[in-house]
Amino acid sequence: MKTNIAVLGAQWGDEGKGKIVDLLTPHFAAVARYQGGHNAGHTVYVDGTKFVLHLILPYHRELDVLSEARRGERKIGTTSRGIGPAYEDKIGRRGIRVCDLVDAPALADEVRENVSARNRMIRDSTLDWKPVYDQLLAFGERMRRWTGDVSLALDEAGRNGQRVLIEGAQGAMLDIDHGTYPFVTSSNATIGGACTGLGIPPSAINGVLGVAKAYLTRVGEGPLPTELFGEMGNRLRESGQEYGASTGRPRRCGWYDAVAVRYAVRINGIDALALTKLDVLDGLEKIDICTGYTVGSRTITDFPSDLNTIGAITPVYESWPGWSAPTKGVRDYASLPAQAQRYIKRLEEVSGVPVGIVSTGSDRAETIVRQDNVVGRWLQ
Ligand code: GDP
Ligand code: IMO
Ligand code: MG
Numbered sequence: 001m002k003t004n005i006a007v008l009g010a011q012w013g014d015e016g017k018g019k020i021v022d023l024l025t026p027h028f029a030a031v032a033r034y035q036g037g038h039n040a041g042h043t044v045y046v047d048g049t050k051f052v053l054h055l056i057l058p059y060h061r062e063l064d065v066l067s068e069a070r071r072g073e074r075k076i077g078t079t080s081r082g083i084g085p086a087y088e089d090k091i092g093r094r095g096i097r098v099c100d101l102v103d104a105p106a107l108a109d110e111v112r113e114n115v116s117a118r119n120r121m122i123r124d125s126t127l128d129w130k131p132v133y134d135q136l137l138a139f140g141e142r143m144r145r146w147t148g149d150v151s152l153a154l155d156e157a158g159r160n161g162q163r164v165l166i167e168g169a170q171g172a173m174l175d176i177d178h179g180t181y182p183f184v185t186s187s188n189a190t191i192g193g194a195c196t197g198l199g200i201p202p203s204a205i206n207g208v209l210g211v212a213k214a215y216l217t218r219v220g221e222g223p224l225p226t227e228l229f230g231e232m233g234n235r236l237r238e239s240g241q242e243y244g245a246s247t248g249r250p251r252r253c254g255w256y257d258a259v260a261v262r263y264a265v266r267i268n269g270i271d272a273l274a275l276t277k278l279d280v281l282d283g284l285e286k287i288d289i290c291t292g293y294t295v296g297s298r299t300i301t302d303f304p305s306d307l308n309t310i311g312a313i314t315p316v317y318e319s320w321p322g323w324s325a326p327t328k329g330v331r332d333y334a335s336l337p338a339q340a341q342r343y344i345k346r347l348e349e350v351s352g353v354p355v356g357i358v359s360t361g362s363d364r365a366e367t368i369v370r371q372d373n374v375v376g377r378w379l380q
Contacts, residue, residue, distance in 0.1 A: 008189065021165065023367055035168065076222070108133055151198060172189060172267055173260055175267075190268050207378055209271065210264055210270035272357075287321075289347065292316040320342065320343050
């Protein structure tokens with residue numbers, strides 16, 4: 001039987017991972033988030049109450065803002081949460097780890113060194129290391145009870161027959177190695193990040209659920225081949241309330257890009273998709289699906305790895321009829337309008353994997369879990 005399932009973004013982030021993770025959590029003994037940080041804005045509604053979930057460590061924000069300013073027109077459009085600088089510290093082997101927070105003398109040395117390096121980097125900066133140290137020490141005290149070796153805890157959970165839900169942030173196309181570099185985040189949002197982030201072997205991951213919107217959004221700079229400008233883009237943005245949970249920025253909207261999702265399926269070994277925000281398409285006369293790209297006289301069906309090619313592509317679309325009866329809040333598959341079922345079937349064909357979950361609203365209850373495919377079997 002499948003035990004540990006990874007849930008990760010199959011597009012450019014904000015696919016609705018928070019809702020899907022929340023929905024699946026009762027089936028698991030633990031949820032283990034493997035990468036990212038405060039850039040991830042997950043939103044969950046329970047009984048009409050909205051929860052926006054964040055991880056907060058403010059130490060690196062200023063460097064993030066300065067680095068974006070330095071890039072000028074070439075800016076990444078980061079969330080300004082200090083994610084890049086935090087990962088730079090980690091790779092530069094000067095990162096402060098959670099275990100350091102409860103070791104006062106070691107922490108003092110590390111903070112003093114880091115702050116003085118930072119002051120040398122930023123002109124006229126005279127940041128005092130002591131208040132930073134005091135704040136981190138206080139965080140350490142608050143977190144001590146919940147701090148431990150995650151790799152060990154997950155191994156023990158497995159040996160006790162407990163199931164773990166492995167949770168990713170961002171999405172495949174924002175992955176530092178496999179996304180649209182340099183317009184990416186600073187961590188591995190794809191499946192490899194689960195092994196390195198949590199300290200688990202590949203064999204501990206028994207299934208991969210990719211989360212994808214029934215259309216597409218991106219926040220920040222960088223390529224988005226199926227981006228819609230004008231009225232249709234605005235229609236999706238308003239119906240889908242496509243404004244960033246972290247920063248409130250309007251998200252760029254576009255049609256479902258099967259090339260990008262197939263790429264995410266390949267890189268991650270996605271077994272099935274959770275298709276979210278189907279209800280946002282309610283009432284549209286026609287819905288397009290991108291099935292390939294043309295570059296000059298060539299048609300390509302694999303996502304290009306370099307920005308130059310991505311910049312030169314034109315999406316190839318198929319048009320599908322929309323539906324007039326609402327899907328909003330529908331809880332069983334057979335009750336979806338026939339055209340919505342056809343649209344989903346076509347997305348399965350062009351994406352190369354089945355759709356196991358369909359989300360028809362932001363509430364936990366507004367969901368269809370299909371029992372007749374792999375996801376139904378995972379949750380038995
Ligand atoms: P995440 O970062 O992948 O967790 O996604 P976000 O929470 O940033 O963005 C998804 C947004 O869509 C949130 O506001 C969710 O409450 C909302 N949402 C999730 N699923 C659905 C759905 O099926 N329909 C609608 N209308 N909203 C949804
Ligand atoms: P969740 O988990 C969507 C984007 C930023 C920017 C790029 C780099 O909610 O899906 P960063 O602050 O990480 O250095 O920004 O990545 N980005 C996200 N876009 N959803 C997210 O997280 C994102 N986290 C970062 O907009 O383009
Ligand atoms: Mg989000």
